Amino acid sequence: MTDDVLELANFTLADGATEAQLLSASDAFQRDFLGQQNGFIRRDMIRRSDGTYTDVILWQSRADADAVFGRAQNAEAASAYFACMKIDPDAMNTGGRSAQSCDHSPRQADT
DSSP: OOSOEEEEEEEEEOTTOOHHHHHHHHHHHHHHTGGGSTTEEEEEEEEOTTSOEEEEEEESOHHHHHHHHHHHTTOHHHHHHHTTEEEOTTSHHHHEEEEEOSOOOOOOOOO
16 A cells, blocks of 8 residues: 545536536646645546546645645635535535555656
8 A cells, every 4th residue: 555645526516607617717726726735646537427526636645635625725726616516515524535545557757
């Protein structure tokens, strides 16, 4: 096992939000907030055939993921992105699930 942590957030579009708004806010969230955070490795957003979405974020550690969660509450780019989402209130961790990574593709070494 590695120390990497994978976070999954399942959601649908918020009432009145369009996919174009979600994608624009998602780009800003990654560019202006998430990409600036320590421990951030990778993020993908998946749209399923049933119209639901999953945000997948890979962190270097649980501590990195937890620290960013607190900062996101006050970040404009995060707030705009979260406003486009409707998250199931019964889901754990405000819609997110996390797991420790067992194995993943090797990372490319810096050259």
